[in-house]
Amino acid sequence: MHIVDGALSNAVVIGGGIAAAGGIAMGLRSLDIDRIPTAGVLSASFFVASLIHVPIGPSSVHLILNGLAGLLLGWAAFPALFVGLLLQAVFFGFGGLTVLGINTLNIALPAVLAGLIFGRLIGRGTPGQGALWGGLGGGFAIAGTTAMVALSLALSGDAFLPAAKLVFFAHIPVMAIEALLTGFAVLLARRVKPELFTRNAIA
Numbered sequence: 001m002h003i004v005d006g007a008l009s010n011a012v013v014i015g016g017g018i019a020a021a022g023g024i025a026m027g028l029r030s031l032d033i034d035r036i037p038t039a040g041v042l043s044a045s046f047f048v049a050s051l052i053h054v055p056i057g058p059s060s061v062h063l064i065l066n067g068l069a070g071l072l073l074g075w076a077a078f079p080a081l082f083v084g085l086l087l088q089a090v091f092f093g094f095g096g097l098t099v100l101g102i103n104t105l106n107i108a109l110p111a112v113l114a115g116l117i118f119g120r121l122i123g124r125g126t127p128g129q130g131a132l133w134g135g136l137g138g139g140f141a142i143a144g145t146t147a148m149v150a151l152s153l154a155l156s157g158d159a160f161l162p163a164a165k166l167v168f169f170a171h172i173p174v175m176a177i178e179a180l181l182t183g184f185a186v187l188l189a190r191r192v193k194p195e196l197f198t199r200n201a202i203a
Helices: 010-030 033-049 066-092 100-122 127-155 158-170 172-192
Strands: 054-056 059-061
Touching: 010 066, 010 100, 010 127, 033 066, 066 100, 066 127, 066 172, 100 127, 127 158, 127 172, 158 172
Parallel strands: none
Antiparallel strands: 054 059
């Protein structure tokens, strides 16, 4: 899911950077002191999970866990995921610094949308029902990120269309895995710390 430096047109890189900056600003405004530990844990989880890459053709796939971040943090997923991407770019060279904005947008915006759509539903009903909504949110976030990465490549020129299609279809198994992991994480959280979902995460 990390787009590398030099792969995108200047217009896509600049537009993505501006949009990401707006998302980070909104996220920082909504990040109260009580949610800072949660943001730190989710940022670290994203950092570790997405380090493990499975090569597929010219691309690779990996876990992201951005759906869980969006369900728990709402807009605050933007700064949390930005920090993880920045550290990966600096220490491991994943992605790059010039594409940090568009990579953040592609991963964090679907996370926020997952929180908006599924976040309120998780706190209702039984823990099992909440886990179902959480799983759908996790799969939705990966599908959204995959679509946005493919769109970023497609907008950068026709030469990237085959890569855009490959990115989308290669991540279909990841969508299912992320849905299961997010569902189980939500189930555990609903049982041991249900207050995480009792307030609106998209504040």
